[in-house]
Amino acid sequence: MQKFVRNMIVISAAASMCSSALAGTATATMTNTVTISNSCSISTLGFTTTYDPIVANAATNQYTTASVTTTCTVGASPVITLGQGANANTGSTNAVPLRRLSSGGGTPSYLNYGLFSDTNHAVTWGNTAATAPAAVTATGLPTTITIYASVPSGQTSAPAATYTDTVVATVTF
Template sequence: MQTKTRFTRSTVAAALIAAFAAVSGTAIAGTDTDNLSVSATVTASCTVDSTTEVAFGTYDPVADNASTGIDLTTSSGAIATTCTNGSSATITLGQGANSDTGSTDTAPLRRMVGATNTDEYLSYSLCQDSTACATVWGNDAGTGQVVTGTGASDSVVVYGSAPKGQNVKADTYSDTVLVTVTF
């Protein structure tokens, strides 16, 4: 009987030690909580992705584009920009590398120069509309074109007009205009 009692006492003692260890282990471990703040700032940003040339084609100062003829217009130019979704930006166009005397950012007097005849100029305008170039595209906030970003590449059309009645020599005429996007 003594063996049985020892076994029972040993079993009970082991069980009590295990229970006490489990309870005291839980009682010793503690917990605490707090909040972790997470933040980010999204800033407005824009890029000029690409430009497509305004190609006037052939200008005929003797017949089609003589003083009684028609202005040569085109809508083949474009500017693609990518701006932060929902942000507002303004696209402006510089006066060109060959601007005429009296040209300003608000009222640019743009000219293409001859490749061979570098003293010959063919005047033109860049516009925001296709109706008789009523809205000239300039190089300041008041004459630029406002766009709203979508987060993807968006394209706007650049219309051009070369006035009739320009008595210029036969040549290939060109100009370079700086595109700026301000956001």
């Protein structure tokens, strides 16, 4: 029995020494960082319409709409501009674009048209910050803005064809 008691004392002492050896602690602080950069994506939906220079649009402009959608990081200040188009007329500038639709082919015909930021078709939407509509509110969700288009009346020299133009929409943030 003495041997058993002595072994138990030795085991208890060893266990006591081990637990006191593990009783100390040390700490460190870990700093975690995430940076969110301003970011935007942009997409467009062009217009499709018909134009009758002889009857319906002889004296009345053809009005239609297109749209541009941006999704921007909260806190960004996106500005959307619209380029002059692939068929810009002589004298066209970024501030005052003279856009034209083209029938394509070897000797294309053209239809003049305009893109505007207001329902009255009075404020031309150009390719400068000054001609862009008011800044878009960045909510982190898609924001769609209507583009108001007008094909002026009386363009009787254009033959029957399908007319197209390509305009680059840019979001600066």
